[in-house]
Structures are given as C-alpha cells and as structure tokens.
Amino acid sequence: MVDITPADAVPPAEVAEMELYHPHSWWTKYVFSQDAKVIAIQYSATATAIGFVALSLSWLMRLQLGFPGTFDFITPEAYYQFITMHGMIMVIYLLTALFLGGFGNYLIPLMVGARDMVFPYVNMLSYWIYLLAVLVLVSSFFAPGGPTGAGWTLYPPQAIMTGTPGGQDWGIILMLASLILFIIGFTMGGLNYVVTVLQARTRGMTMMRLPLTVWGIFTATVMALLAFPALFVACVMMLLDRVLGTSFFMPAIVEMGEQLQHNGGSPILFQHLFWFFGHPEVYIVALPAFGIVSDLISTHARKNIFGYRMMVWAIVGIGALSFVVWAHHMYVSGMHPYFGFFFATTTLIIAIPTAIKVYNWVLTLWRGDIHLTIPMLFALAFIVTFVNGGLTGLFLGNVVVDVPLSDTMFVVAHFHMVMGVAPILVILGAIYHWYPKVTGRMLDETLGRFHFWVTFLGAYLIFFPMHYLGLIGIPRRYAELTDMTIMTESAHHLNSFISIMAFIVGFAQMVFLFNLIWSIRHGREAGGNPWRATTLEWQTPQTPPAHGNFGKDLPIVYRWAYDYSVPGAKEDFIPQNVPGNFGLSKEPA
Amino acid sequence: MAIALVLVLVVVGSVLFHFLSPWWWTPIASNWDYIDHTIIITFWITGVVFAAVVLFMAYCVFRFRHREGSRAAYEPENKRLEWWLTVITGVGVTALLVPGLFVWSRFVNVPSDATEVEVIGQQWQWSFRLPGKDGKLGTSDTRDITAENPLGVIPGDPNGQDDVVVEAADLHLPIGKPVKMVLRSVDVLHDFYIPEFRAKMDMIPGSVTYFWFTPTRTGTFQVLCAELCGQGHPLMHGVVMVDTEQDYLAWLGQQQTFAQLSAPQKTGSADQATASGLNVAAKLETVEAR
Numbered sequence: 054m055v056d057i058t059p060a061d062a063v064p065p066a067e068v069a070e071m072e073l074y075h076p077h078s079w080w081t082k083y084v085f086s087q088d089a090k091v092i093a094i095q096y097s098a099t100a101t102a103i104g105f106v107a108l109s110l111s112w113l114m115r116l117q118l119g120f121p122g123t124f125d126f127i128t129p130e131a132y133y134q135f136i137t138m139h140g141m142i143m144v145i146y147l148l149t150a151l152f153l154g155g156f157g158n159y160l161i162p163l164m165v166g167a168r169d170m171v172f173p174y175v176n177m178l179s180y181w182i183y184l185l186a187v188l189v190l191v192s193s194f195f196a197p198g199g200p201t202g203a204g205w206t207l208y209p210p211q212a213i214m215t216g217t218p219g220g221q222d223w224g225i226i227l228m229l230a231s232l233i234l235f236i237i238g239f240t241m242g243g244l245n246y247v248v249t250v251l252q253a254r255t256r257g258m259t260m261m262r263l264p265l266t267v268w269g270i271f272t273a274t275v276m277a278l279l280a281f282p283a284l285f286v287a288c289v290m291m292l293l294d295r296v297l298g299t300s301f302f303m304p305a306i307v308e309m310g311e312q313l314q315h316n317g318g319s320p321i322l323f324q325h326l327f328w329f330f331g332h333p334e335v336y337i338v339a340l341p342a343f344g345i346v347s348d349l350i351s352t353h354a355r356k357n358i359f360g361y362r363m364m365v366w367a368i369v370g371i372g373a374l375s376f377v378v379w380a381h382h383m384y385v386s387g388m389h390p391y392f393g394f395f396f397a398t399t400t401l402i403i404a405i406p407t408a409i410k411v412y413n414w415v416l417t418l419w420r421g422d423i424h425l426t427i428p429m430l431f432a433l434a435f436i437v438t439f440v441n442g443g444l445t446g447l448f449l450g451n452v453v454v455d456v457p458l459s460d461t462m463f464v465v466a467h468f469h470m471v472m473g474v475a476p477i478l479v480i481l482g483a484i485y486h487w488y489p490k491v492t493g494r495m496l497d498e499t500l501g502r503f504h505f506w507v508t509f510l511g512a513y514l515i516f517f518p519m520h521y522l523g524l525i526g527i528p529r530r531y532a533e534l535t536d537m538t539i540m541t542e543s544a545h546h547l548n549s550f551i552s553i554m555a556f557i558v559g560f561a562q563m564v565f566l567f568n569l570i571w572s573i574r575h576g577r578e579a580g581g582n583p584w585r586a587t588t589l590e591w592q593t594p595q596t597p598p599a600h601g602n603f604g605k606d607l608p609i610v611y612r613w614a615y616d617y618s619v620p621g622a623k624e625d626f627i628p629q630n631v632p633g634n635f636g637l638s639k640e641p642a
Numbered sequence: 643m644a645i646a647l648v649l650v651l652v653v654v655g656s657v658l659f660h661f662l663s664p665w666w667w668t669p670i671a672s673n674w675d676y677i678d679h680t681i682i683i684t685f686w687i688t689g690v691v692f693a694a695v696v697l698f699m700a701y702c703v704f705r706f707r708h709r710e711g712s713r714a715a716y717e718p719e720n721k722r723l724e725w726w727l728t729v730i731t732g733v734g735v736t737a738l739l740v741p742g743l744f745v746w747s748r749f750v751n752v753p754s755d756a757t758e759v760e761v762i763g764q765q766w767q768w769s770f771r772l773p774g775k776d777g778k779l780g781t782s783d784t785r786d787i788t789a790e791n792p793l794g795v796i797p798g799d800p801n802g803q804d805d806v807v808v809e810a811a812d813l814h815l816p817i818g819k820p821v822k823m824v825l826r827s828v829d830v831l832h833d834f835y836i837p838e839f840r841a842k843m844d845m846i847p848g849s850v851t852y853f854w855f856t857p858t859r860t861g862t863f864q865v866l867c868a869e870l871c872g873q874g875h876p877l878m879h880g881v882v883m884v885d886t887e888q889d890y891l892a893w894l895g896q897q898q899t900f901a902q903l904s905a906p907q908k909t910g911s912a913d914q915a916t917a918s919g920l921n922v923a924a925k926l927e928t929v930e931a932r
Contacts, residue, residue, distance in 0.1 A: 129873045204870045210847060211830035216765045216872030216922050304848025305784040307794075307828045309765060309925055312785070320831060320846050354706075356714035360724050385833065385868075387825070387844045387851035390750035394743055401735045408731040409724070415695060416723075418702035420715035425707065430645060433699060437652060440695050444688035447735075451742035453749055454680050457667075457840040460833060460868040510648070517656060521665035526837025528868045531876040538864045539837050543664050618714035625713060 057634040058257050058611045066256060073168050073601050085181075087173035088600055089158045092180045094491070096154035099180075100147050103187050105566070107142035108559050110135045119552025121535055121545075129532035130218045133202030136530065138190075140205030141228070144334065145235060146187055148476060152341040153239070153277065154183060156483065157246045157270045159491070163590035164267050166255025166608050166630075168601045170245045179245070182238030189231040198222025204530060206331075209302040209323050210315075213295040216308070225295060229288045236281045236288075246274045255589075257610030261365065262629070264588050264614040265358060268365055269344020272372045273337045279376070280333035287326035294318070324386055328379040335472050336375040340368055342479040343410055346432050348614075349482050350414055352586045353429035354421030355625050357615035360413045367406040367413075374403045384455045393452040400450035404443070411440055422618065422625070426584070427501045431482025434509040435475050441513075442471025445520060460530075463523025466516045474512045481508065481565070488569075489583050493596050494576030500568040504561050511558035515551050522547060587628050588614050643707065649700035653693045660689070671838035671863060671884065672855040673820075676745040678840070683741060687734055749841075752854040756820040759813070762793050763825070763832030763845045766874030766929045768865055769793060770813045774804025774899055784828050784847065794828065795900050803901040806894065812881040816890040820856045833869035836882060844869050857884040873922065877929045 076082040086092060114135045117127040127135075158176070162169050170176045193200040202218030203211060203225060211217045212225055219225050250263070250271045263271075290301040294315075302323045303315035351358040358364060380388060380396045414436055423429065445467040449455045458464065481504075488496050523529075526539050534540050534548065582591040594604040608630040616627040670678060706714075760771040760779055771793055773779045780795050780802015787794040792809055795802040815821055825834055827845035835842035838861075843853040865880030885893065 129876065133870075133873065202873070208831055208870070211870065211872050214830060214872070216830070216874065216925075218873065220872075304846075306830075306847050307764070307784055307787045309829075309921070310789065312787070317848075319848070321849070354714060355708075357716065357718050359717070360719050362719070363724055385843050387846045387849060390746075393746050393750070397742060397746070398739065401739045404735050405728060405731050409728060411695060412724075412727045415699050415702065416720075418699060418706065420717070421702070421706045422712050422714040423703055423707050425643070425645060425703070433645060433649070433703065436699060437649065437696055440692055441656075444692055447688055447738055448681065448684050451680070451684065451738055453677055453742050453746040454684055456749065456842060457674075457677055457681075457837070459842065460835070513652065518659065518663070518665070521659075521663060524667050525665055526668060526835075526866075528835065528866055530870045532873075533876045536877075536879065537866070539668055541664075547665065615718070618716050620716050 057632075059632070059634070063609050063611075064256055070168075070607070074173055075600070085177060087169070087177045089162050089170045089173070089176060090491075090598065090602075092176055093155050093158035095180050096150055096158060096183065099184055099187055100151040100155060101566075103142055103191070104147040104151075105562075106191070107139045107147060108562060110139040110142075112556060112559055114139065115552040115555040117532065118534065119549040119555075121533060127532075130202060131199075132532035133204070133530075134200045134218050134224070137202050137205055137207075137228075138194075138200050142190070143473065144205065144338070145232070146190065148338045148472075149239070149277070149334070150183060151480060152338060152476070153246065153270060153274055154180065154242055156266075156341060156345065156480075157274065158242070159487070160266055160590060161246055161249055161270060162253070163593070163598060163602055164264050164588055165250060165253060166258050166589050166603065166610060167249060167253035168603065168607070171249045171253050172245050175241045176245045179238050179242035182234055182241065186231045186234035186238060189227055189234060193219070193224050193227035193231075196223035196227060198224055201225040201228045203228075206324075206327060207291070208327075209291060209294065209320050210304075210306055213291065213303075214306075214308055226292065229292045229295075232288050233285060233292075236285045239277065239281060243274045243278045246270065247278065255607045255610060258629075261362070262610060262613045265344040265347035265361070265364055265368070266341070266588075267344065268368050269340040269342070269347075272368050273340040276333045276340070276372050276375065277337045280330045280337065282330075283326045284330035287323055287330070290326075291323065321383075321386060321388060324383055324388075325380070328382045329376075331382065332379040333372075333375045335468075336371055338472050338476050340372060342435070342476040343368060345483045346435050346479045347410075347414065347417075348588070349428045349432040349479075349486055350417050351615055351617065352486075352584050353426050353432070354418055354423045355617045356417055356421040357617055358413065359416040359419075360409075361613065361615060363409055364413055367409050370406045371403060374399065374406070378403060378450075381450050381452075381455070384452050385459045397450060397452040401447065404447060404450075407443055411436065411443070426485075427496075427498070427505055428482040428486040428584075430502075430505050430509075431478050431485065434505070435478040435482065438470050438478060438509075438513065438516075439475040441517070442467055442469075442475055446471060457526065458523055460528055461523035462527050462529055463520050465529045466519035466523060469519075470516045474516060478509065478512075481505075484569070486584065487590075488572070489579030489596075490590055490593075491597055492573050492576070493579055494572055494574075495579050495583065496572045496576060497568050500564055504565045504568065507561035508558055508565075511554050511561065515554045515558065518547055519551060585624070585626050587616055587626050589629055592628050592630055643704070646700045646704040646707075649696050649703065653696050653700075657689070657693065660685070668838050670840060671836075671859050671861065672840060672857055674749075674840040674855060676748065680741050680745055684738055687738060691734070749853070752822045752852070753820050756822040756854050758822050758824050759815070760793075760824045760826060761813075761834050761845070763827040763834065763867070763871075763878075764829050765872055765925065766867070766878040767810045768813075768834070768878070768880035769810055770808040771795070771900075772806040772808070772894070772897075773801075774806060776801060776804060779824065780805050780900070782826070787828060790904060797904065803899065805900045806897045807900050807903055808897060812883055814883045814885050814890055814893040815857050816887050817857050817860050817884050820854060822852055822854045825851045825853075830871045831869045832867050832871050832878070835866045835868035836863045837866070838863050842868050860884045860886060874926050874929050877926070
C-alpha cells in the first residue's frame with residue numbers, strides 16, 4: 054500500500070520545459086491574456102455577471118407565480134421569455150462556463166503542476182468566443198419581439214412558430230446562434246483542459262495522484278466534448294428549419310387554421326439530440342462539483358478523502374453511464390414505451406456510484422477533525438441538498454413514477470435542488486476556499502456566515518415544499534396558476550411563501566457580491582496556504598501565483614493529495630511536493 | 643455547532659412537513675392507484691436514506707468537531723465497508739425498480755377490451771373523436787384539415803363517417819370501462835393530463851401516441867396541458883366528465899357524427915371558422931373567453 058516516491062527515485066524529466074509565452078503590454082497581460090489564471094477570472098466574472106441577470110429573471114417569474122395578477126407588465130409572453138432565459142443562462146452560460154472555464158482554467162495547471170494550459174492562444178480565443186456568445190444572447194433582449202420564450206429545452210415545433218414569443222422574430226435565431234458560438238468556444242477550452250491533464254502533469258503526478266477536483270473537471274470536460282456536438286447539430290438543424298424552411302423537426306402542421314409549408318420532420322428527433330446532450334450536461338455540472346467538494350471536505354476535516362480510488366472510478370463510471378440515460382427525460386414524450394424499461398434501469402443503476410460518493414463524503418467526516426469554516430459549511434449544505442435532490446431523482450427516473458410527476462413543479466423542485474442549489478453551494482464554498490489564493494486576501498467571515506445561512510436555509514425552504522406542489526399535480530411552465538381546480542387557496546399561499554424566500558436568498562447573493570469586491574482590498578491577508586492544504590496550488594512561491602505559476606523549478610510530486618493527519622508526522626498535513634515517508638502514510642496504490 | 647443542530651432540524655422538519663402539510667395528491671379517479679403505491683414505496687425508501695445520511699452527518703459534525711489538540715484518524719480505505727454499502731444500495735435500488743417496471747408494463751399494455759377515444763390538441767383547445775357504431779376510428783391526416791373538417795378526418799375513409807366529433811367541448815366517459823386515449827396534435831407538442839387520473843402523455847404533430855386507464859368514479863375533471871405549447875399554454879383547459887352508463891349514452895345521443903358535420907347545411911362548429919387565421923392575440927382572447 055505504501056506509495057511514497059523516495060526523493061532519490063523521482064522519474065527524470067522526459068522533455069525539456071516549453072518556452073512560456075510572455076506578454077509585453079498591459080493589453081496582452083490583462084485583456085487579451087494567454088495566462089490561464091487571467092482567463093479563469095475573465096470567465097468567472099462574465100459568468101457571474103450573466104448569472105445575476107438570470108437571478109433577476111427568477112425574481113420576476115417568482116413575482117408572477119407568488120402574486121398572480123399583481124404585476125401587469127409580466128404578461129404570459131414576458132413570463133415565458135424570463136423562464137427560458139433564466140434556465141439557459143443558469144445551465145450553460147453560468148454553471149458550465151464557471152465550472153470548466155473558471156475553475157478549470159484556474160485550478161488545472163496549478164493542481165497538476167504545470168506552468169499554463171498547453172495551448173494558451175486557443176485558450177484565450179475560447180474566452181473571447183464565450184464572451185461573444187453571451188453578448189449575442191443578451192442582444193436578444195433588445196431585438197424586435199424580444200428573446201425566445203420556448204422554454205430552455207427549445208422544443209420544436211413551438212420554438213419556431215408564431216404562438217411562442219420570439220418564434221417568428223429574432224429571439225430563437227439569436228439563441229441558436231449564441232449556443233453555436235458557445236459550443237465552438239467551449240471546444241477550444243475543453244481540448245486544452247483535457248490535453249493539459251493528460252500531458253502537462255509535473256513529474257511524480259500520476260493520474261491516481263490527481264486531486265479529485267481535477268478528476269471531476271477532467272471527466273466533465275471529456276463528457277462535454279462528446280455531448281455538446283449533439284446540441285450543436287440540433288441547433289444548426291433548427292436554425293435551418295427556421296431560416297430556410299427545411300423540415301428536420303417539422304412535420305405537416307396546421308397553425309391556427311393555416312397549413313404550413315413543412316412536411317415529414319420529427320419533433321421527437323430534436324428531443325433525442327437535445328437530451329443526448331442534456332443529460333450528460335447535468336453531470337458536466339455535477340462532476341466538477343463532486344470533485345471540488347471532495348477536496349473541500351478533506352481539507353477542512355483534516356482527513357484524507359475516504360476511498361479515493363472508489364471516488365475516481367465513481368466519477369468515471371457516472372460519466373460513462375450518463376450517456377445511456379438520456380431518454381429518462383422523455384418517458385411521457387411519446388417515444389416507444391418499451392424504451393422506458395431500458396432507460397429506467399440504466400437511470401437507477403447510476404444511483405449506485407452516486408450513492409458511493411455520498412457515503413465516502415460522510416465517511417470522510419467520520420473520525421475527522423472538522424473545522425467548521427465557511428467552505429466546510431457550504432460542503433455540508435451541498436451534501437444535504439444533493440442527497441435530497443438525488444433521491445427525488447429516483448422518483449422521476451423510475452419510469453412509471455415519473456408519469457404523474459413529469460412536467461409538474463416536482464420536476465422543477467428536483468432539478469433545482471440537484472443541479473441548481475447543490476452545485477452552486479459548491480461554487481460558493483469553492484470561492485471562499487480559493488479566493489485567498491486568487492487575491493491574497495480572505496473573504497469577510499461575518500458576511501460569509503450570513504451569506505451561508507441565508508442561502509442554505511432559504512434555498513431549502515424554496516425547493517423542498519415545491520415538490521409537494523408537483524405532487525398535487527400543478528404543472529410547471531404555467532404563466533398563470535389561476536382557474537385550476539387543483540390549485541387550492543393554501544397552494545397559492547405556499548407559492549407566495551416560496552417567492553418571498555426567493556427574494557431573500559437573492560438578496561443574500563448581493564451581500565456576497567459586495568463581499569467579493571470589498572475583500573479584494575480590505576480582506577485579512579491570507580498568506581500562501583491559509584487552510585494548510587496539501588495540493589500544489591497552495592505551494593506556489595507567490596500568492597497570487599505569478600505568471601508561470603511555480604517560479605524557476607516546477608514542483609515534484611512525491612505523494613497523493615490527501616496526506617492529512619498522517620500518524621507520526623509533525624504537522625497535520627504533508628504537501629504533495631514534500632519528499633520523505635515520515636509517519637505512516639498509506640497512500641492507496 | 644449550530645450546523646449540527648440545523649441538520650437535525652432539517653430532517654425533523656422535512657418529515658413533519660411531509661406528514662402534516664395540506665399539500666398532497668388529489669383523490670384518485672382511475673385504476674392507476676398502482677402508481678400511487680409505487681410513489682409511497684419510493685417515499686419510504688428515499689426518506690429513510692435521507693434521514694440516515696443527514697443525521698449521520700449531524701452526529702459526525704457534533705462528535706468530531708475541531709477541539710484544541712484533536713487530530714483526525716488516518717484511514718484511506720475500507721474495502722469491506724465500501725462493498726457492503728454498494729450491495730445495500732443495489733438492494734434498495736432493486737426494491738424501487740422492480741415494482742416500478744412491473745407497473746410500467748401494465749401501463750403500456752392496453753387491455754384488449756379498451757375503447758379508443760381520440761384526443762386532438764391544437765393551440766389552445768382540446769377536441770375529441772369517438773368511434774361510431776363500427777367501433778373504428780377513421781384515419782386522419784393533418785393535410786386534410788379545413789374549417790369544415792377541423793380534425794383532418796380523411797373524407798374518403800368509410801370508417802370515419804360515423805365517428806362522433808366533439809370539437810372544443812367537454813368529453814364524457816362511462817365509468818368502469820377501460821379507455822385507450824389515442825393522442826394527436828395538429829400544430830405543436832401538447833400533453834393531455836388529468837391530475838386525478840395520474841396518467842399523461844405528450845401529443846406530437848405527425849405521430850399518434852396513447853395511454854390507457856379505467857375511470858373509477860364519476861365526476862367532472864379538469865384537463866390540463868402539461869407540455870409547453872406557446873403563450874396560451876396555461877389557458878389550455880378542458881373538461882372530462884365521467885358518467886354512469888345511462889348518462890353517458892344520453893350524452894352520446896346528442897353528439898354529431900363526422901358525416902353529419904360535413905353535410906352541406908352544417909349546424910355546429912361555427913366558432914372554428916372565426917378563430918382561424920394566424921392571429922395569436924385574437925386566438926388567445928377566444929381561449930380566455932371560453
């Protein structure tokens with residue numbers, strides 16, 4: 054079991070170090086930068102900015118749902134535009150961009166011991182194309198007819214028809230164009246992350262010594278590179294249907310009494326393409342969160358992650374399985390009903406590796422030395438919300454149970470809990486954790502704790518009761534919850550309560566934003582390794598790390614990322630680049 | 643420390659909410675109480691797991707919180723424990739999946755004595771078609787839709803002549819008889835959903851989909867559209883009335899057949915003509931007024 058590389062047995066460098074690109078002007082250093090760390094901050098700032106747009110949209114829709122008929126400017130048309138843009142921004146332009154473009158860019162080179170990404174120029178292009186995609190998306194708010202209101206799933210035929218906001222205006226065209234740009238930009242970044250992990254690890258950093266953060270981001274990126282092309286072709290085909298009048302997804306249709314010039318297309322083909330991307334997308338967001346939270350728990354509980362190898366295989370297994378479960382989003386879509394047997398089985402099987410991850414997180418806490426820092430609090434809150442959202446997935450994944458619940462508020466509650474709240478709690482915890490490395494200063498503790506409690510409890514109070522609205526049978530995507538026999542007075546009250554909680558949780562995010570900005574100058578000085586962590590990003594000579602990350606010599610890795618509280622060692626952590634087998638390190642091999 | 647207490651409160655609060663809150667499913671009106679049973683099984687299994695995991699966490703946070711001089715244990719792996727947990731999870735998953743698939747096979751296999759009833763969705767109203775005396779629905783095609791033939795029944799098909807057409811009005815069903823709902827759409831995706839029946843299925847233009855059920859109590863039930871179908875989606879309500887056999891036959895006697903409707907001096911379905919034309923606002927007004 055003992056697998057510590059002795060200091061005299063370090064493998065020799067196979068290739069000479071590559072010459073690093075050095076910027077010469079302010080512009081190439083801070084704007085058109087090829088440094089992954091700068092690109093990471095650009096990605097994160099853009100994603101956060103557009104994320105606050107999505108947050109405002111959620112407030113607007115909650116105003117309508119919580120207090121129907123009070124706000125005249127929220128017409129059904131506007132409501133559908135709000136939900137569509139909210140959903141698409143959160144899933145693609147915030148979560149995917151922030152986890153992969155933000156955390157991926159910052160952490161991969163530092164954690165694997167590289168000076169930068171392997172293709173810095175392409176990496177820079179990746180960000181600028183992402184920014185362009187965001188701008189095209191935002192421009193649809195100002196286009197004639199406004200943004201598309203087709204729902205974030207963009208199901209044809211309605212997505213490109215008159216009865217849907219933006220369907221026959223600019224909205225849907227700009228949305229599809231923006232997605233196409235996003236995918237191009239992402240592919241450039243994604244290839245970088247994968248090749249960097251595979252090719253640029255420092256000496257001694259074997260794959261089975263990578264921190265789980267890197268494993269999560271790496272696997273998610275591989276998945277994204279395989280899944281996004283399905284969305285890409287779906288977007289191109291729908292764009293052709295809309296602009297050139299082809300019929301990929303359009304059968305013969307009579308729209309409000311008028312025969313349309315389409316024939317022979319298949320609306321359900323789009324759904325297959327969309328979910329072939331869409332389900333892996335859930336894990337593209339979840340796996341980085343899984344990885345990061347593993348490292349947060351381990352560091353702040355001062356204990357090695359329990360079952361590291363099982364954790365790695367669970368990440369890889371979930372990644373692979375997530376490509377054969379997509380049609381569980383389509384149990385009541387009208388696809389052949391016998392598919393239900395297959396997809397229910399694969400979907401419930403995926404619960405097993407997922408459960409293993411949960412067990413290993415809580416078993417890492419067992420006999421730990423738990424420091425209740427803010428990152429740790431967010432990690433604990435993640436486990437609660439993720440377990441809750443994961444378990445309601447067992448309702449929706451089990452085909453026949455899905456029948457009454459599908460397309461109801463139960464689904465909204467489920468996916469917000471599992472891929473909205475849970476990953477965002479990880480993102481927040483991760484920001485509290487790595488902010489000191491990025492800026493050299495700590496975030497304010499008091500504001501941080503306020504932010505944590507309001508966000509965790511508020512989000513739980515929003516989404517836990519919402520499941521029961523779905524159990525009543527209240528459909529999702531209803532701009533007006535009136536004239537419905539199942540919509541009781543008490544259900545209306547519950548909706549108002551949920552809306553009020555949504556405003557409070559949103560407000561707490563403003564406090565967080567203030568903390569982020571305020572602490573850059575006024576935060577307590579952090580030093581290089583405030584959490585006394587083992588991984589390489591905390592061992593850089595400068596904080597924030599300088600261009601090239603590691604000074605003259607790259608670090609050499611002698612041990613896994615989890616040597617916390619090794620019996621016999623003086624400190625309760627041994628960084629990965631410290632040689633020598635003191636104590637009784639039992640790194641799994 | 644507060645967090646340990648809060649974790650316990652989350653579990654206790656969630657369980658109390660589940661049992662005490664007034665928000666629960668509607669009284670069932672079909673044979674699909676099997677589905678309700680599988681939901682109950684799922685609630686029990688997932689509820690126990692949720693409580694166990696979160697309470698275990700709360701205990702760990704309380705018991706192993708940092709104190710001066712405390713140090714974590716060092717135990718990278720425990721193969722036995724990991725395998726045991728995997729096996730137990732597998733058993734739990736199987737306990738959910740087996741009853742689920744069993745009920746699904748009932749759901750997708752329509753009994754041979756089920757009567758076909760066709761539902762046609764369009765923005766934003768429901769229409770229905772019942773087979774006439776021959777017991778067969780005539781074939782249909784979206785391309786045959788006109789103001790006089792709003793459901794697109796193929797005029798030359800003899801099976802279609804005696805079909806009963808219920809356009810943009812209530813559907814009646816007899817109690818205790820299995821029905822196969824045959825679902826069509828003429829424009830976008832819709833989803834025929836009645837919460838009390840527990841069943842739903844999307845309707846796809848260009849395809850025919852289905853589900854079946856047996857109404858088990860008389861009454862009036864609201865039809866909702868459960869698949870986003872444009873601006874009028876939340877207004878796309880309909881009504882299904884489950885009648886005794888006698889009431890049902892009385893209602894059926896008042897309906898018109900396709901042949902009667904397509905005769906030159908037609909009497910019904912005048913408002914369809916007024917609602918035609920690509921005017922969303924006018925269409926929405928018609929729907930809202932209904």
